[in-house]
Amino acid sequence: MRVLACPPKGGRYLLVALLAFPGVAHAQWTDGARVSINAGIQQPASTTFAGTTAKTVNLETAAIDTSYSVPHSQFFDGGVLVRVKGGFGVGASVSMFTKSAAASVSGTIPHPFFFNTPRTLSGTTSPLERSETGIHAQAAYVASFRRVDVAIAGGPTFFRVSQDLVADATYTDAYPYDAVTFTGATVSKVSATKVGFNVSGDVSVKLSTHVGVGGLIRFSRATVDFPLTGTASGVSADVGGVQAGGGIRFYF
Amino acid sequence: MLVLGAAVVGSRRPAAQARLTSLALGPDRVDALREWDARVDEMSRAGDLELRDEHQDTILPARRHERMRQLYHGIPVWGADVARQTERGVTISLFGQLYDGIAIDSEPKLLPEDARDIITQLSGVDLSPRLPQLFVLPLDGGGYALTYRDQAISATDASVFFIDAMDGSVRLRYNLFENQSAVVQGNGVLGDLKKVSVHAIAGTFTADDQLRPPSLSTYDMRGSLAAALNALNGVTSLTTANLAQDPSTTWTDGGNVDAHTYEGFTYDFYFKKFGRRGLDNRNTRIVGMTHPVRPQDIFTASASTLGLFYLNAFYCDDCGRDGLGMMVYGEGGGPATFVYTPTGTRFTVRNFAGSVDVVAHELTHGVTAFSSNLLGLNEAGALNEAFSDMMGSSVEFYVKGTGGNYLMGENLTSTIIPGFQRSLQDPLSLGTPDNYAIRLTDASDNGEVHTNSTIASHAFYLAIEGGTNRTSKLAVTGVGAANREQIEKTFYRGFTQLLPSNATFSMARAATIQAARDLYGAGSNVERAVTQAWTAVGVN
Numbered sequence: 001m002r003v004l005a006c007p008p009k010g011g012r013y014l015l016v017a018l019l020a021f022p023g024v025a026h027a028q029w030t031d032g033a034r035v036s037i038n039a040g041i042q043q044p045a046s047t048t049f050a051g052t053t054a055k056t057v058n059l060e061t062a063a064i065d066t067s068y069s070v071p072h073s074q075f076f077d078g079g080v081l082v083r084v085k086g087g088f089g090v091g092a093s094v095s096m097f098t099k100s101a102a103a104s105v106s107g108t109i110p111h112p113f114f115f116n117t118p119r120t121l122s123g124t125t126s127p128l129e130r131s132e133t134g135i136h137a138q139a140a141y142v143a144s145f146r147r148v149d150v151a152i153a154g155g156p157t158f159f160r161v162s163q164d165l166v167a168d169a170t171y172t173d174a175y176p177y178d179a180v181t182f183t184g185a186t187v188s189k190v191s192a193t194k195v196g197f198n199v200s201g202d203v204s205v206k207l208s209t210h211v212g213v214g215g216l217i218r219f220s221r222a223t224v225d226f227p228l229t230g231t232a233s234g235v236s237a238d239v240g241g242v243q244a245g246g247g248i249r250f251y252f
Numbered sequence: 253m254l255v256l257g258a259a260v261v262g263s264r265r266p267a268a269q270a271r272l273t274s275l276a277l278g279p280d281r282v283d284a285l286r287e288w289d290a291r292v293d294e295m296s297r298a299g300d301l302e303l304r305d306e307h308q309d310t311i312l313p314a315r316r317h318e319r320m321r322q323l324y325h326g327i328p329v330w331g332a333d334v335a336r337q338t339e340r341g342v343t344i345s346l347f348g349q350l351y352d353g354i355a356i357d358s359e360p361k362l363l364p365e366d367a368r369d370i371i372t373q374l375s376g377v378d379l380s381p382r383l384p385q386l387f388v389l390p391l392d393g394g395g396y397a398l399t400y401r402d403q404a405i406s407a408t409d410a411s412v413f414f415i416d417a418m419d420g421s422v423r424l425r426y427n428l429f430e431n432q433s434a435v436v437q438g439n440g441v442l443g444d445l446k447k448v449s450v451h452a453i454a455g456t457f458t459a460d461d462q463l464r465p466p467s468l469s470t471y472d473m474r475g476s477l478a479a480a481l482n483a484l485n486g487v488t489s490l491t492t493a494n495l496a497q498d499p500s501t502t503w504t505d506g507g508n509v510d511a512h513t514y515e516g517f518t519y520d521f522y523f524k525k526f527g528r529r530g531l532d533n534r535n536t537r538i539v540g541m542t543h544p545v546r547p548q549d550i551f552t553a554s555a556s557t558l559g560l561f562y563l564n565a566f567y568c569d570d571c572g573r574d575g576l577g578m579m580v581y582g583e584g585g586g587p588a589t590f591v592y593t594p595t596g597t598r599f600t601v602r603n604f605a606g607s608v609d610v611v612a613h614e615l616t617h618g619v620t621a622f623s624s625n626l627l628g629l630n631e632a633g634a635l636n637e638a639f640s641d642m643m644g645s646s647v648e649f650y651v652k653g654t655g656g657n658y659l660m661g662e663n664l665t666s667t668i669i670p671g672f673q674r675s676l677q678d679p680l681s682l683g684t685p686d687n688y689a690i691r692l693t694d695a696s697d698n699g700e701v702h703t704n705s706t707i708a709s710h711a712f713y714l715a716i717e718g719g720t721n722r723t724s725k726l727a728v729t730g731v732g733a734a735n736r737e738q739i740e741k742t743f744y745r746g747f748t749q750l751l752p753s754n755a756t757f758s759m760a761r762a763a764t765i766q767a768a769r770d771l772y773g774a775g776s777n778v779e780r781a782v783t784q785a786w787t788a789v790g791v792n
Contacts, residue, residue: 058435059437059447111447113520176523
């Protein structure tokens, strides 16, 4: 194992761990650049997150708690890596992930006639969409073994995330108002950006001088605070996760 | 919806697609009037406006009125219509609202039956065989939707539904009956904070409950006895201006707060415990009247005024212009006015609205008036008072839970005064009989109806809590406080459904035992408790 200390970027040091193959000699990476296009499965960094909104109803505070889920789903990725010197290069890739899942809503709605007599509310929303776009800036080291390239990369990720959040719950009640019935949720689509990080490994096999196939595994992560009316500090969620997939490579 | 007042053409929504033009054109805007008059004619010829009504003016015979609604491909546009006034063929005015920029598919993908099924599912109301009608619905966010409209009225809700004719989604749902309900808070006579169901209107809140099914209003007579008497006698009608009101969301008039709140609690109690809808079981209106006199006039008031409007609360079952009854809450004497008993005990009297059991007691007289109609004399009168005490105490337990008690009107005075308060638990302690054998038989108070009432109300207490009658020494096994509702239902059924108007104590015993059998079966614990209780109080 060789541990490389890459030049500082943005005041940070990035440590890249390269797994070498003991006893197997590798050649220099000789391509000037390569373009990769991948598709695969993304396992989100956190598959659940929660948020609470509050408002005044009947002179008291009504609290709506929402438990969101983010299941795994397909992602699509495209990027370019340019050799700088020797086996070292820099690059950037863009990945996109979209998935919808219903959220569980629970809450308390104050009674119109009595103080401290809340009515409970529970229900499930229609599917709420999470959409993530990650721009992964990378410093990379590529080792070549005949037709096989092994790339290790890492760097900052610029996340742009939009998420459907439950801003309020709608319900019906009727005299004598001792119960409420959940009828739906008022959903706000909110967006946020955040800088996180990524590390990835890529193995590709050249099928010809300019074309190959390869596999990618990448981990990226950031914690995003979505602004939402009715909350004290927004709704916090982890974004990114493990992306595993494969695709085509073009060498130049 | 018409926009009246200033003559404005072209009041538009900010939305990109749904463009609304409001018309309020009269002779003062003759050019615009002529232009729009021609446009209306053109739209009528093109089939974009449909004549709905045309009639002669009943006040100005030369005038005629037309009402036209806007159509889009033959489908009405909701909320879009025009009213045109003419005189000998010349247009005098145009009022209305029209939409333009409508560009939607006018062929519905859903059948009317599909929309009806959706509304049925949402409302729980079977609408068949009626079918909803197609409308073009202008959307708040801009644009239009082809929708089916129908209304559904259930026992608890009355809503209008607009169902998207393409995908079945609910595009708009609103309450059929306009309801500007609001909840404010207020401090009662005792300073306790409670919620008050009111009506938000013109920058203030009025004591007009919009959340409960019946009309439930509390009027503040602001110390005008003359106005109170006129209203009670039906000489004048009470108006919105007479309603207790406050522009603040925190009310500070304890009498108004408690009267309005406790009337609502009493309605709730009858509905939730017995399924009864108000005094007449048909949601007749409930009217309460506070502050019929001024506190400072107490020293100059006549004895009868003092006894009726200061130190009393009463339900007058045929008062009011409509003869449907009114509650009146005595003003009390305030904290600085002392009242002395014949034995010299000094006490103060609070506003009579401040005691939930008293409010419920008086409203129960309304229930009795609309049901058994027990007479106000002798044993029937005592049973009438007893039933009001039973339900008054029960409402207090309903509101306060374990904090309730069997003392009637304990909040009215600064100290418990025999004659002012009655005890269902231990009548003798406050000077009223706990047994038929020691009942009073003189003619005072219509045959001592208030005094003798505790014979029956003590039986009610014993049937719930159990215990031993102090006079007969007979013990009763009650159903227990946790089963209070069983006895409440039994006495409610007996007193409102089974008793005649001139009932006796003996009849009340038989009626409540029968009610216990009806509800819980012969030989049940309830029947046993009720039978033992009446026997213990000497009624056979």
